[in-house]
Amino acid sequence: MPLHEGQSSLASSTLLESSPSSDVTLRPQERDDGGVPRFEHPRTEGEIILLVKRARALGVQLRVRGAQHCKPRGAIYTDKGSQHINVQLDYYNRILHWDEARMRVTVQAGCHLGVDPNNPLSTKKNSLLWQLDQKGWALPDLGGITHQTVAGFLSTGSMGGTIHHDLGGAIAGIRLIDGTGRVHELAPNPEDPEDERNNPFYAAGVSLGLLGVISTVTLQCEPRYDIEGRQVTSPAGKCDISLFDPGGKGLQRYWEENEQGDTYTRLLWLPQKGVDKVELWTAHRAGDERKWLRCLVSRRFKRRPFVSVPRVFQWLIIHPFYKFIAEEGLPYVEATERLVRRVLNLFSRDGVKTFRDSWFQALPMDNGVSDKHLPTVFTEMFFDLEQTARVLEVLHKYFNPCSDESEALKDAAGMGRTGSFAFEIYPGHRSRFWMSPSYKRHSCRLDVFWFHTKADRATREAFFERFWGLMRQEGIDFRVHWGKYLPPVRSAAGAEYLRSQYPMWGRFMQVRKRMDPDGIFLSTYWKEHLGVFASVLDRPEPSQVLALPASGTGPMTLMQRGKAAASGLRTTARRHVRHGRLYVSVAVLKLVFGVIDLVRGRPDGSGDSTTEQGA
Structure with missing residues (x-):
């Protein structure tokens, strides 16, 4: 079925006539020390189109990141290489239109649902959900977090926890720039009995970033609740x-x-x-x-057991705890297993x-x-x-x-x-x-x-x-x-x-x-998966590739064996110190929770049938 050719052609030609020809400064896509690519930050749809056309002309990849909530990172970025183009839509984050009659909102793809703590440009007042709530509108459902951008959230099939409210059903329209720079206005066509089998709108709704760059999304809202x-x-x-x-x-x-x-x-x-x-x-x-x-x-x-804890405790206790047991690796020795039980029981009373x-x-x-x-x-x-x-x-x-x-x-x-x-x-x-x-x-x-x-x-x-x-x-x-x-x-x-x-x-x-x-x-990650x-x-x-012996290896000298033994002793000593510190931290935290429970009139551990067992 044609990809809504009439709409796409009109949208594309109209937009390209007004697109800037020299306003975009494209920088080399080098990666920083952490392996994360540098990004282009377009401010208009026309600038996004120019980036897409440039990538096509050079024969390089182009990928758009959202809030980087995807793991692993290969799902987000292009392959490594300064020639590829990575895009962040952090300046492309406005609400474009309120359709009062139909209770619909059209928003640019880079707008965050809530506040992204890792993006300094993301605030409560420019988040989509806060603006909807201020207007007395709402969406039918949400996921467990709202750091994501609008386009990033829908592109991977994210959703909330219900079978009674359909967040995906609230997507009423998607404006998308394909790999040639053309713009497509995609929407359901209820008059077509074969709509859900042929309309590319249903491919764009969960597209993994593989059909093009989502420019705007139109959402069907309902009264707030x-x-x-x-x-x-x-x-x-x-x-x-x-x-x-x-x-x-x-x-x-x-x-x-x-x-x-x-x-x-x-x-x-x-x-x-x-x-x-x-x-x-x-x-x-x-x-x-x-x-x-x-x-x-x-x-x-x-x-969740650790979400309700103030971030200072997440930093002082929870992070060191999980880092320690991550270094231990599975299966845990008896002492580590006992520590894990104590912590889990303490936080899930x-x-x-x-x-x-x-x-x-x-x-x-x-x-x-x-x-x-x-x-x-x-x-x-x-x-x-x-x-x-x-x-x-x-x-x-x-x-x-x-x-x-x-x-x-x-x-x-x-x-x-x-x-x-x-x-x-x-x-x-x-x-x-x-x-x-x-x-x-x-x-x-x-x-x-x-x-x-x-x-x-x-x-x-x-x-x-x-x-x-x-x-x-x-x-x-x-x-x-x-x-x-x-x-x-x-x-x-x-x-x-x-x-x-x-x-x-x-x-x-x-x-x-x-x-x-x-x-x-298409990055290598998506080609493979x-x-x-x-x-x-x-x-x-990688696990099926036989490792070749390293050149120059041989029996260790007496000095090398001594250094290895000393290093092993230091590692063991550090592990025991961390282990002891974690036990002290857990004891202190248990005391703090006990005092809080006494103030609230609930004895520590009351009703917790597994506390003693886990200790």
Whole structure:
């Protein structure tokens, strides 16, 4: 089907006549010391078009970054090389039009949803959500954080935790600059019965930055609302939901037919032996309070064991704690495993928290996470909602092998199967967009979290591969969040497998080729993970390449052995000092929490059935 040729031609010709011819100063795309590229900062659509045309003329790549919330960075940037063009739309961040009659807003692609703490140009007053709220408007749903740009959020298929409200359905139009510099106005065409199979709008909705540069997005809004709810922390066996029941009391049924009317829900699971806690966060819409009354009834809520901790404690205790255990590596020795249990139990104490706040403050409950002090990465798997009970059953058995499974018990020892962080389980609304992990089906989503350090790549990737491989082994199909860690290209869950999970994969690739005929938006990362070129799939993975012996190696001299032994002793001493310091920190923090509980009239550890066990 033609790519809305009439609209595209008109938009492109009109724009190009008014485009600046010499206003853009293009700098060499060198990388800074941290390996992050330098960026072009266009201020107008015309300047973006010139950048695209320049990339095409030079035969180089062009990629646009948002808030850099994607991990790994290969998903964002071009390949290394000063010739490539990386773009940041931090000056292209205005609301262009308020359509009062239809309650629609058109916003430039670089506008952040909320405040991006890493972008000095991002403020509350120029964020999209704050401006919508001031106007009395809202969006139907939001993700866990709102640092992202509008275009970055939708390009990877991000969404919130509900099957009752569709954020993707609020996208009413996308204006996109393709790989030739043409502008396309894309929108649904409800009069066409084959619209969702042929209209490139449904390719652009989750495009991974591969169709072109998104210029503006038009969103369908609704009247603002407040969110009211509660979080219950309890042992997994005492959760309000029978997590491992496939019947009427199971998680899927709870998401679909919640009797309390809670349409937003997320569950955080700490399955470690001696912990085994769940934090069930549920909320519903509560109308729109007057502003003066909202100030009186608002109860801000900061979720997750470490998010509710002031950032000074994240810096003093949580960051050193996770950095220490990251250096230890899995499986943990007994002393480290005991420390992990103490910390997790300390920060996930049983109890109930209630909250009420405005929609754009309450739904993104993870904005309090410090990317600096608690750098968290994860892989996110999307399963058909009908597989929810099966997924939980498989995970439960994997974390708790039977006593007669000697190999499994050995593998699970030292938290080898659970790690030291949490697993998040929450629903996702079905999507119209071809490359969305929730395309045409409601989803059960599993996030496998990991604390990120510079030296943990091998351990982190091996941990994620456990869960990709587990689900493939159990015959449970899944899709993946494109902005998180993806399975290795040639693995059983790699490019060939993912292609089989997306019914409109081939159609998306046809549209991609038509809109970017020279492949200027294709980095090596995306070529490999999408299997765009067959030869890529024949490349061996790094782990399959045999390492050659280093030249000049041989038996160590006596002096070299002495230096190695001394270095080992220093490393061991430093580890013991850090270990002792962390135990002291945990004891001090436990004392602080105890004093707070006494002031509030709640004895320390009351109702926490696993505190003593974890100690």
